[in-house]
Amino acid sequence: MPALKLSIAILFILLMPLKTEGRNAEAIWDSRCEDCHGNNTKFARKYLWNIGGELQAQHHVDNLSLFMRQHYIPNHEIETIREMLLEKANSSLQFKDECGVCHGGITEFVKKSIWVRGNEVTGRESGKDVRKFLLGHQKLQPKDVSFFLRLFARVAGKPFDDEEEPLLQAITR
Numbered sequence: 001m002p003a004l005k006l007s008i009a010i011l012f013i014l015l016m017p018l019k020t021e022g023r024n025a026e027a028i029w030d031s032r033c034e035d036c037h038g039n040n041t042k043f044a045r046k047y048l049w050n051i052g053g054e055l056q057a058q059h060h061v062d063n064l065s066l067f068m069r070q071h072y073i074p075n076h077e078i079e080t081i082r083e084m085l086l087e088k089a090n091s092s093l094q095f096k097d098e099c100g101v102c103h104g105g106i107t108e109f110v111k112k113s114i115w116v117r118g119n120e121v122t123g124r125e126s127g128k129d130v131r132k133f134l135l136g137h138q139k140l141q142p143k144d145v146s147f148f149l150r151l152f153a154r155v156a157g158k159p160f161d162d163e164e165e166p167l168l169q170a171i172t173r
């Protein structure tokens with residue numbers, strides 16, 4: 001029955017792209033990650049960083065790819081999820097946009113002016129407590145201050161845990 005064969009062939013062609021492209025990232029997240037981590041935008045803002053196009057997590061900094069491979073997600077879907085999370089992650093571009101006119105690039109700025117030790121962030125030469133200084137500098141609000149302190153520490157490559165809410169709380173929402 002050629003007509004049937006033809007329609008089967010057409011059906012295959014229609015289905016093929018679906019198979020090769022895989023599911024979209026939102027669908028993967030909703031079925032595999034949402035139960036534990038909740039909303040992906042909130043999760044990304046809280047725990048993930050886009051540092052020069054690299055996805056880094058708050059706790060898993062260097063070995064995130066390896067961690068993800070062992071973490072509820074099949075290999076062929078990792079890249080899709082990674083791209084989505086990268087797009088939603090905290091980005092150092094915020095410094096470029098809001099502070100760059102006066103302070104230049106983030107990497108240089110941090111190297112030259114910022115000293116991170118434990119949860120203390122200090123002006124390298126000024127000796128200022130940056131947490132106190134930033135509140136009100138350029139009309140920054142407490143949540144912006146927290147963001148920039150975390151960003152400086154991240155760029156300096158120093159551990160820093162300024163999150164009031166530990167990871168497990170986000171997991172149970």
Ligand code: HEC
Nearest residue numbers: 032033035036037047057058059060071072073081167171
């Ligand atoms: C059964 C619950 C559960 C599911 C499902 C789950 N996770 Fe997790 N996830 C956790 C726990 C618990 C941690 C923290 C444990 C750790 O750090 O080793 C974590 C940590 C993470 C981290 C690191 C966060 C950080 O700050 O370092 C990322 C990224 C992550 N998960 C992504 C995902 C993605 C993407 C999915 C879906 C494919 C997913 N998780 C599914 C429980 C889950």
Ligand code: HEC
Nearest residue numbers: 098099101102103113123124125126127128130133138148
């Ligand atoms: C209009 C210019 C301008 C902009 C925009 C600006 N700053 Fe500043 N910033 C300054 C000046 C000038 C100083 C030093 C003088 C002072 O102490 O007030 C300074 C000092 C600082 C210091 C202290 C450095 C030290 O050595 O103690 C930090 C940290 C800082 N700025 C962060 C930021 C962040 C984060 C942003 C973006 C949200 C930002 N600044 C935007 C002009 C600016």
